[in-house]
Amino acid sequence: xxxxxxxxxxxVRRRGQEARLRCSPMKGHSHVYWYRQLPEEGLKFMVYLxxxxxxxxxxxPKERFSAEFPKEGPSILRIQQVVxxxxxxxxxxxxxxxxxxKNIQYFGAGTRLSVL
Amino acid sequence: xxxVEQNSGPLSVPEGAIASLNCTYSDRGSQSFFWYRQYSGxxxxxxxxxxxxxxxxxxxxxxxxxxxxxxxxxxxxxxxxSDSATYLCAVNSGGSNYxxxxxxxxxxxxxx
Numbered sequence: 001x002x003x004x005x006x007x008x009x010x011x012v013r014r015r016g017q018e019a020r021l022r023c024s025p026m027k028g029h030s031h032v033y034w035y036r037q038l039p040e041e042g043l044k045f046m047v048y049l050x051x052x053x054x055x056x057x058x059x060x061p062k063e064r065f066s067a068e069f070p071k072e073g074p075s076i077l078r079i080q081q082v083v084x085x086x087x088x089x090x091x092x093x094x095x096x097x098x099x100x101x102k103n104i105q106y107f108g109a110g111t112r113l114s115v116l
Numbered sequence: 117x118x119x120v121e122q123n124s125g126p127l128s129v130p131e132g133a134i135a136s137l138n139c140t141y142s143d144r145g146s147q148s149f150f151w152y153r154q155y156s157g158x159x160x161x162x163x164x165x166x167x168x169x170x171x172x173x174x175x176x177x178x179x180x181x182x183x184x185x186x187x188x189x190x191x192x193x194x195x196x197x198s199d200s201a202t203y204l205c206a207v208n209s210g211g212s213n214y215x216x217x218x219x220x221x222x223x224x225x226x227x228x
Contacts, residue, residue, distance in 0.1 A: 042218040107159040
């Protein structure tokens with residue numbers, strides 16, 4: 001049973017370009033979460049999605065960032081017009097439905113975005 | 117701002133000793149508490165989950181939760197060099213069961 005799959009593992013973009021980060025949840029998991037880890041900082045919640053629905057995007061910057069989890073295919077975190085401050089590790093996590101308060105999230109290996 | 121605080125370390129212990137990692141949190145509404153281990157450049161890996169006050173043991177790991185003091189700890193017995201990693205404390209926050217707030221982590225080094 002494959003874990004949470006993220007790709008690419010490393011992504012280099014120049015300022016102003018777009019970055020697309022992909023996440024396929026574990027089999028049987030319908031809940032996806034994105035977190036950002038800046039250097040020397042803890043992981044910060046960005047967004048929580050279920051299939052075709054954004055449940056909570058309170059941690060996502062209002063501009064340039066968007067996320068989706070379509071009916072078919074992986075979840076996508078999209079960053080438009082990247083700036084150097086976007087350089088970070090972006091982790092995706094997933095969990096199965098119906099866990100209530102005991103909602104355990106399993107993390108992927110992350111995408112390390114470097115903006116030149 | 118709901119926060120989770122951890123000593124950044126580094127915490128250094130000899131092989132075979134007990135490593136004690138501590139975490140405090142500010143959100144009294146938090147119900148679920150997690151310890152993740154993260155090796156450098158790798159993903160967070162769940163080590164322990166605790167939901168009720170008291171102790172929970174799993175192999176060499178024991179998590180301790182005191183909701184009144186808003187304190188959660190992780191003990192690692194018989195520490196091994198392979199335990200050397202950053203340990204992340206995470207707490208569900210904001211009244212939700214999905215939004216995890218993480219501490220910055222404690223770097224543990226186990227010396228052979």
